[in-house]
Amino acid sequence: MFALLGGLFFLDGIWFREQLCEYACPYARFQGVMMDRSSLIVAYDKHRGDPPGKPRDESAGDCIDCNRCVDVCPSGIDIREGDQLQCIACAGCVDACNDVMVKIGKPQNLIRYTTQRDAPAAPGESRPVVTRRTWVYIAAITAMGGMLLVGLVQRNEVAVQIARQSDGAIYRELPDGRVLNQYAIHVTNKDTSARSFDMRSATDGVEVTVPGLPWDIAWGQQHRFQAFVSAPRDAFVEGRLPFAVVIVRDDGSETRVDAVMLGPGSGPVAHAISHAAPLETP
Ligand code: SF4
Ligand code: SF4
Structure with missing residues (x-):
């Protein structure tokens, strides 16, 4: 059994890797269902970065299309195309892009942890800590916890x-x-x-x-x-x-x-x- 499990983990590490998150792990799907506009995500600031171009190009945004964010991404995605299921929020692209921004003398956080609600499209809009969805989850978890408790108390020996x-x-x-x-x-x-x-x-x-x-x-x-x-x-x-x-x-x-x-x-x-x-x- 140990050899089998070890072999499976080895195979996952050397070959399957991020495909496990992408195709096999239910967590990403579950998380996708639970997210709303206030959920913290890694996102590219389109308003600031687009259109990509040379650093000295007045008509271009801050993104210089160096592709560093894609190169470092363990899931192989381009975060500039928007929030994606494959993103594991490792923030590798955030660090890579910040390095680039420092080198070209532009403000950092072109890619950053943010929320859809905090995106520049809605400046000043506050991000509520507790949303309607939060209450729904609290109610659901309380109900499930209550049922578990009742089951435990009424457990027939x-x-x-x-x-x-x-x-x-x-x-x-x-x-x-x-x-x-x-x-x-x-x-x-x-x-x-x-x-x-x-x-x-x-x-x-x-x-x-x-x-x-x-x-x-x-x-x-x-x-x-x-x-x-x-x-x-x-x-x-x-x-x-x-x-x-x-x-x-x-x-x-x-x-x-x-x-x-x-x-x-x-x-x-x-x-x-x-x-x-x-x-x-x-
Ligand atoms: S946070 Fe990680 S997984 Fe998501 S796009 Fe950036 S590098 Fe890729
Ligand atoms: S690392 Fe930053 S500047 Fe380079 S392509 Fe990605 S978003 Fe654009």
Whole structure:
């Protein structure tokens, strides 16, 4: 794994480089969506720099078209063409252009950190620290943080899954007239200490037999148990009987799980067996 990751980073460093930011990294897209006219960006001052020309040309702007800003750009873009997705705001072009401006005796910051709102097209226009978009983000982050908190507070320390099992027959008929279904129950102890669990039926007439109760489960562990659930034959409606079981933790907290028994009218039945017959037990 280390060799694989090392190889990937090496490949990225020697060949893929800025293409990772350009094509693979979602951050640039995300940032593009979040930006507004008050976001700090690296920008070229078109009003001052254009049209490019010789330093002594009266009709030309301050840009002398030396291309230094493009040469130093790790993303290979020309910032004079405007704000671009590929720009990683490294400010390499700012430093390069400032060096050029010093050499030709012009004011620095032809390329600089600024905002669209602070551009010379709107002189004197202030840049508000908090915009409407800021409030929207604050509201969204607060809502998400609140949901996370509620999720943490309401976090169930027991996870239970119940799945009906079938060994060729959908259900079995017992000699006493009851219908038997077999279930696999997965119980996960999400608490930070070992816990003991018991289980009982929460539906009148439905009996649950689970070998090995109570279950002792170490923290963070999941165990699979088999449960044999039986109900009177006449309790089924169109072959189905919804029922519930309750998993009781040693501190008294309960977790209810709903499931459905299948009985007469729902599919093939196994040969009748008695309670004394060996059932599959874990
Ligand atoms: S800030 Fe960096 S990435 Fe952006 S245009 Fe300038 S040199 Fe290129
Ligand atoms: S480094 Fe400055 S002067 Fe040279 S091309 Fe870029 S913007 Fe123009």
